[in-house]
Amino acid sequence: MLETLRSLLLYKHFIFSSIRNELVTKFVRSKLGGLWVIINPLSQVAIYALILSNVLAAKIPEVESTYAYAIYLMAGLLAWNLFSEIMNRCLNVFIENGNLMKKMHFPKITLPIIALGSSILNNVLLFVAMMLIFVVLGHSFSLMLFWLIPLTLLLVTLALSLGLILGIFNVFLRDIGQIMPIVLQVWFWFTPIVYPIAIIPEKYHQWLMLLNPMFSITQAYQTIIVYNQAPSFDTGLIWGCCIALLSLVLSLFLFRRATEEMADVL
Template identity: 40%
Template sequence: MLAIICRKLWNYRSLIAISIITELRVRYARSYLSFAWMIMHPLAQVIIYSFVLSNILTARLPQVNNKHAYVFYILSGTLAWSFIQEVIVKTASVFIDNANLIKKIAFPKIILISTTVCIAIVNHLILLALSLLIFLLLGLDINWFLLQLFPFFLLILIASSLGFGLLVGVINVFLRGVGYTMPVFLQLVFWATPIVYPLDIIPAKLQWVIHINPIVPIVSLYQQVLLFGQVNIDTLTKSLIIAVCLLALGSFTYKRACNELVDAL
């Protein structure tokens, strides 16, 4: 199943590239404000959360010997989360938003998904470069050797986000109310993930929330690589398993419903 999807992506690579370039031009070339907001929005969130939690609630990260440690922690988690959020939000409505295109011609629907993910990757890499610059300016000791493996960690992030996005996108076609619940759902997942607070402050009675949240290992992987300069094998293993399972589930759902999507739209 995954092999078939990969083959289709390769066959349509030129059309996908054109779609990506066109979308980026429409989104950013005509509006520098949109591009600036794409960068400033997550950074503004990091600044607000860092100020509130480190100054008002006096949250600390004793593992990192740097006064800006909490900024690094939140920024690392926000990097992963912003990608996941963008992919899920965009793919949740991608088939509905392009219904006329899908209905009128024999348009390969996989192009819509792949274009959405590729644009999210471009945004993510820009934010990553900016984050690394901030880390350096604020004196964080980055593990450059481990950072060379970042493409592998990015693949885990992509697979997880794409799998969940495909699942939500297909379900939203048949159950239109799902799309309206996504903002609330994502907000719940955000606060159920240790992005703006350390994992060790969670009460024992709420630890089960962390254990059932599939996003936690993936976000933790980013925090470990970028902030702590190390990778926990248990976290890496869980991230891989979750990524494979989500991608397989999303691909299976998309494949089964692919022919019925046009009629449902």
């Protein structure tokens, strides 16, 4: 762990410059530039909000607002988009940079960290856009928003760890890269993002929290943003922390063992 941190600090300029270059390259020929980072998820939110809020008259318990559902949906998507983007980026990061891994000598752990930094930057831009929309919709904020910092740290640790594990396996078994988009799609619908948690029978909550760590994390995001309340550190969040830490240890162990073999396979 200490050796990994030392190598990341030593190559911090390489990491930051790679993130900057990736962002610039992505939008260099686009007239709207970085706006595309927020246009796609916000258009998705608008579709969901129009159909489920107005057509199906979806309501959020204890929130008296015409736009309560849209705010609830955006809060959940803020968490899920960051999680899924990190997972998808890490899943293919070694395959996409195979030539670089074979030709240059550098800490290979910087590759998923660069993907992580780019994903966080995209999420920050989306967060700012959402906050502006919430102001337009008349939604108020409070200091409870600072709870998003430790929650995001938990989410990022979980996503990076699982993504790193799957990314390593994907080098040796390419079917992983084909299966995971389907798994993530199913995972999305088993997480209370599009639908209110209130529609799930309470007797199933505990099982969902144990089987799905994103259940409690997205619920905490929604509690903070929609209700302006501090998240409840229940069994689900504690279990999520345990899964994230165990996954982090496992991912670093696998990475140390598989780095040389990955370079040979690629």
